[in-house]
Amino acid sequence: MNLEAIGAIYKYEMVRARRTVTQTIVSPVISTALYFVVFGAAIGSRIQSVAGVGYGSFIVPGLLMLSLLGQSISNASFGIYFPRFTGTIYEILSAPVSPVEIVLGYAGAAATKSVILGAIILLTAGLFVPLHFLHPVWMVAFLVLTAVTFSLVGFIIGIWADGFEKLQIVPLLIVTPLTFLGGSFYSIDMLPRPWRTVALFDPVVYLISGFRWSFYGIADVNVGVSLAMTAAFLAVSLAIVWWIFRTGYRLKT
Amino acid sequence: MNDIIEICGVSKTYASGFTALKGVDLAVRRGEIFALLGPNGAGKTTLISIVCGIVRPSSGRVRVDGHDIVSGWRKTRSLIGLVPQELTTDAFESVWNTVSFTRGLFGLRANPAHLEQVLRALSLWDKRHSRIMTLSGGMKRRLLIAKALAHEPRILFLDEPTAGVDVDLRHDMWQLVSRLRGEGVTVILTTHYIEEAEEMADRVGVINNGELVLVREKSDLMREFGTKRLSLRLRRPLAEVPEALSAWRLELSGDGGELTYLYDAQDAGEGVAGFLDRVRDAGIEFTDLGTTESSLEDIFVSLVRQRQ
Structure with a gap:
């Protein structure tokens, strides 16, 4: 295992994050604070509680997941797409670095940034609403698993994209709508019957539900199913990344 | 190894x-x-x-x-x-x-x-x-x-x-x-x-x-592919290359004042001496002489053109 190479990629990406701290940290924190103002204070004041949890507190896990998914994808996709765009990818491809080490470096850095962001958002949320962590270990586990999984998804998008527009397509047109519809701001039990069934096909439902359960002990679906679905995402993402390196898709001719 | x-x-x-x-x-x-x-x-x-x-x-x-x-x-x-x-x-x-x-x-x-x-x-x-x-x-x-x-x-x-x-x-x-x-x-x-x-x-x-x-x-x-050039600055310009020198690879400048002999680098030695003897026999006088050899670039261009 080329640990020095993993460290070099990881450090390089973390330095890049420091350079773009406004985009990486400040912007999502401001967006989340605005969600609290709009949904928590303005609309939330008209909704007493959901399953016994104050509405402001109820939306915290969903909001955090919204930022976590977006930032994990964005950080990882840009991290690998940028060297492809500038041509510096030659350096990675000609170095004694295995695919696993490349992924550990890039996805590891992206996941780290997302977890840091998640912690900052939690602190920000704590300024607006009271928070409870009924299952803190599971909360961290869901946070890390989701950050890693969607950093892998971002890595895949960064390899697939052949332009900056494509980098944005999946986060904007797929992930954000699925997150909004996946119960970020409501319990899917609040939906009419047929729509509740439809919502169960949204994979993000399982992520948010499991994450919310770790806070308040309430969930739209069984927590075991949530955990299984998160693990399944991770497995599928790993399989795709393995296939990319095996075939050299968009990396080697 | x-x-x-x-x-x-x-x-x-x-x-x-x-x-x-x-x-x-x-x-x-x-x-x-x-x-x-x-x-x-x-x-x-x-x-x-x-x-x-x-x-x-x-x-x-x-x-x-x-x-x-x-x-x-x-x-x-x-x-x-x-x-x-x-x-x-x-x-x-x-x-x-x-x-x-x-x-x-x-x-x-x-x-x-x-x-x-x-x-x-x-x-x-x-x-x-x-x-x-x-x-x-x-x-x-x-x-x-x-x-x-x-x-x-x-x-x-x-x-x-x-x-x-x-x-x-x-x-x-x-x-x-x-x-x-x-x-x-x-x-x-x-x-x-x-x-x-x-x-x-x-x-x-x-x-x-x-x-x-x-x-x-x-x-x-x-040495193998290079060409050498021996150039003679003539005392009196020539209208054309004399018949006596027709067996040699020669180029006459436009004004007839310079006669250039092209030869393979490997042939250097007798070829040049023999050529100068023939020039003298033909009654051609020259005031100066110089040699140049083809650069790697000339050889490269020649090789690539041959293959095309």
Whole structure:
């Protein structure tokens, strides 16, 4: 295992994050604070509680997941797409670095940034609403698993994209709508019957539900199913990344 | 083992159907400077990219220092430094960070003393904290060389290293390459500046249309394919080449004042003496004479044209 190479990629990406701290940290924190103002204070004041949890507190896990998914994808996709765009990818491809080490470096850095962001958002949320962590270990586990999984998804998008527009397509047109519809701001039990069934096909439902359960002990679906679905995402993402390196898709001719 | 790179029957056909290499066989000797010459699209960069692991060969095998580039990829890549043709850099990064990154990527611990030595040798030490975007084109080219040397490679590929570089810097680079050779580094060079190959290379390979046309010691190549010219400045201009000299390869200048004899470098000696005897016998007087020989560039152009 080329640990020095993993460290070099990881450090390089973390330095890049420091350079773009406004985009990486400040912007999502401001967006989340605005969600609290709009949904928590303005609309939330008209909704007493959901399953016994104050509405402001109820939306915290969903909001955090919204930022976590977006930032994990964005950080990882840009991290690998940028060297492809500038041509510096030659350096990675000609170095004694295995695919696993490349992924550990890039996805590891992206996941780290997302977890840091998640912690900052939690602190920000704590300024607006009271928070409870009924299952803190599971909360961290869901946070890390989701950050890693969607950093892998971002890595895949960064390899697939052949332009900056494509980098944005999946986060904007797929992930954000699925997150909004996946119960970020409501319990899917609040939906009419047929729509509740439809919502169960949204994979993000399982992520948010499991994450919310770790806070308040309430969930739209069984927590075991949530955990299984998160693990399944991770497995599928790993399989795709393995296939990319095996075939050299968009990396080697 | 004298050959540090062994390329056997390597072919490459891209997905587009374009065949860049057709069964190339080549051995590069340990510690030599090998110049790979060829016109644009000849297959030089593809061949380098295959050895470095960036492009996959369609067929054939490559061994570097006795290790197969597929089964022993980690070992072979750790031995190689690559300076690419394009000025590909991360514009927002600093000089120091980018060379440190490269060293780490090749699995080596930080060694600030070595990086300082490399940056000083390439006149980049004063720019170590500068962002790459602020560097001139020549400095970026040097930075790519610094990155390639950051992990102390035993083999250095220079793909058009002095393209767009001014004359002074080009000579600095030649000195650097000579110094590297002195340290035992094998250098493989592709260049459009044939004088560069003529100045530095021990051996020359000519590639055209994906085929290796020839590989020779540079001196042998010059001797074997080179042409010499003996020019006579005539006391009285000639209207045409005299019949008595028609057996010789001669060119008469437009004003008839200069007669040039072209001969193979290998024939030097008797041919020239015999020619001068015939000139004297023909009653032609000359006031001055001089000889020139074809450059590597002339030989290269001639070889490529022959193949086309």
